[in-house]
Amino acid sequence: MIRNRYLLPGILFVLALVSVACTQQRQPCLTPKTASLIIGAIHFKTDTSTVPVDTVLPHATFYPVSSQQNFVTVYPPQASFTVSLSPDTGYCQWLFETDSLKHTPDTVSFYYQRNAKFLSNACRFTYFYSIDSIHTTHLIIDSLRILNNSVTNNVNTKHLQIYIHRSF
Amino acid sequence: MSIQNTCRYISTAVFSCILWVFAVPVLAQSDPTAVDTLNTANLKKHDSAGRQLCLGVDVVRIGANSFYSDRYAYEFQADYYARNEFYLAAEGGWGGSKVNYDDLKYTTTNSFIQFGFIKSILSRSSKTDWDMMMMGMRAGFANVNRSPVTYTVIDSVWGNTGTQSIGPTSFPVFWLEVTGGMRVEIVRGLFAGWNIRGKFVMNGKSFRDLSPLFIAGYGKGDKNANFDFNLYISYGFRWNRKPAQLK
Numbered sequence: 202m203i204r205n206r207y208l209l210p211g212i213l214f215v216l217a218l219v220s221v222a223c224t225q226q227r228q229p230c231l232t233p234k235t236a237s238l239i240i241g242a243i244h245f246k247t248d249t250s251t252v253p254v255d256t257v258l259p260h261a262t263f264y265p266v267s268s269q270q271n272f273v274t275v276y277p278p279q280a281s282f283t284v285s286l287s288p289d290t291g292y293c294q295w296l297f298e299t300d301s302l303k304h305t306p307d308t309v310s311f312y313y314q315r316n317a318k319f320l321s322n323a324c325r326f327t328y329f330y331s332i333d334s335i336h337t338t339h340l341i342i343d344s345l346r347i348l349n350n351s352v353t354n355n356v357n358t359k360h361l362q363i364y365i366h367r368s369f
Numbered sequence: 370m371s372i373q374n375t376c377r378y379i380s381t382a383v384f385s386c387i388l389w390v391f392a393v394p395v396l397a398q399s400d401p402t403a404v405d406t407l408n409t410a411n412l413k414k415h416d417s418a419g420r421q422l423c424l425g426v427d428v429v430r431i432g433a434n435s436f437y438s439d440r441y442a443y444e445f446q447a448d449y450y451a452r453n454e455f456y457l458a459a460e461g462g463w464g465g466s467k468v469n470y471d472d473l474k475y476t477t478t479n480s481f482i483q484f485g486f487i488k489s490i491l492s493r494s495s496k497t498d499w500d501m502m503m504m505g506m507r508a509g510f511a512n513v514n515r516s517p518v519t520y521t522v523i524d525s526v527w528g529n530t531g532t533q534s535i536g537p538t539s540f541p542v543f544w545l546e547v548t549g550g551m552r553v554e555i556v557r558g559l560f561a562g563w564n565i566r567g568k569f570v571m572n573g574k575s576f577r578d579l580s581p582l583f584i585a586g587y588g589k590g591d592k593n594a595n596f597d598f599n600l601y602i603s604y605g606f607r608w609n610r611k612p613a614q615l616k
Contacts, residue, residue: 212563212600235524265526272526287527317522317533321591322582325473326520326533 230324266294419610425603442585464585481586483509
């Protein structure tokens, strides 16, 4: 026969677990919610170079075109940037400058397919994207190269390389 | 580390310790030198205990219903003493959840049933001793009905999307669980007991397109494994008790 003294601690333990569980009704979202397109800037050092090198831009600036928000992202000197794609349409544009003082932006146009994705009840829904094509003007940008056309909430995947003119 | 993770790790550790503690007497019982006339006598004594059908209700679930505003569940259990400290066990119940966030709204309801066994790992002190420390396994099944879903994707750059919707659906959920705990007869026929369960979903990928917030019987729908606990109050119906063959 089990002595009743073992029952009470067990019941108290279970009740303690219940009380802890009851305080956890709303879980925090611990994964990235937005699928962002990650861009790397590179350039060739000379006309005869065959291997491009990462290009640290002094104050790269991105403006979403036709955004409902007045949104500008100015980056500190670095060679990697992120932009988000519009979840409402299959097309969006960003204006891009290498330096916020130069005012010679290029327009980069993104065309893509959208796929609604349920992350979790804590993180809700988001959109993942499959890029069809990307077009740009060529004031600062020499050319583009799509590295990965699947844009998800994986923050470790680089999707696009921007080749900058040597003279930027 | 969040409180949730801490709670999960503590639950896992406690559950593992319980299984380990239970394993010690089980190993001890496998001692081959213990085969003697005493075992024969114990077997006769167990047989004289008769049959027992125990029906119970999970009072933790009832209590938790008043704490949670977004989910509810009712859970009942039954077990039948077969032989040799081996019980056939079943649990069943129903429940649901309601997600009413600004950017996600839906409800789910489900009923569930699970079957398995319980093995008492303590020997009886007498034929009237039905207390037990136990471990067991279950196979569970639930049929989940989900209402139409409406959601909005919030985007700080481009603005929120319009409200999207997904139609209603139903889908099955299968899981396996291991359980351990104890049960004590408080007064004649009336038991109180607790147990802890580790549950592992078998077909989680089939409903990952929108995992339910809560599945009664299983737990959080977007987790591949859940740890759960129950406090049962139950009553045992007994019959066919034979006179003890031991002096």
